[in-house]
Amino acid sequence: MGLFSNLFTWWHGPGVGTQLFTRRFGTEVGRDEQGNVYYRGPGTPKAARRWVIYNGVPEASRVPPDWHLWMHKTIDTPPSERPLSPRVWEKPWSPNPTGTSQAYAPSGALARGGQRAKSIGDYRAWTPGDDA
Numbered sequence: 001m002g003l004f005s006n007l008f009t010w011w012h013g014p015g016v017g018t019q020l021f022t023r024r025f026g027t028e029v030g031r032d033e034q035g036n037v038y039y040r041g042p043g044t045p046k047a048a049r050r051w052v053i054y055n056g057v058p059e060a061s062r063v064p065p066d067w068h069l070w071m072h073k074t075i076d077t078p079p080s081e082r083p084l085s086p087r088v089w090e091k092p093w094s095p096n097p098t099g100t101s102q103a104y105a106p107s108g109a110l111a112r113g114g115q116r117a118k119s120i121g122d123y124r125a126w127t128p129g130d131d132a
Contacts, residue, residue: 014053022053030080032064038071038078045076061096 014022026039035055040048050071052063063071066079097103105111 013058018051018053022051026051029078030067032067032079034062034064036062036067038067038080040078046073059095064093 022039025041027041028037029040030038032038037053037055039051039053041050042048050073052067052071054062056062064079066084069075069084070078103111108115
């Protein structure tokens with residue numbers, strides 16, 4: 001993308017202001033598996049500003065849970081210094097698939113043909129004037 005689009009948009013990547021602020025004040029603290037780069041600003045570890053420069057599409061669901069904890073100041077030490085140990089019941093992290101071809105579509109959804117099972121049992125559609 002050109003300089004013009006970087007001046008006025010954020011959806012193509014970090015804007016010029018973010019790039020300048022990052023170069024001047026940012027200290028890289030780590031990278032995740034997707035190549036997103038995490039920064040901390042000046043100040044005490046608890047009060048310092050924290051941000052991410054995405055590798056590709058700037059989508060918040062692409063931030064893994066351990067980095068999310070650090071970004072929201074739930075933990076003080078970044079996962080690059082002290083990784084969180086996964087629990088036995090945890091699945092590996094993956095980005096939110098909503099809006100993609102990998103999104104879940106239940107039977108009857110338009111994405112799967114739009115045919116749902118006939119309703120049976122005691123269901124009766126409401127019509128105006130019904131008191132029951």
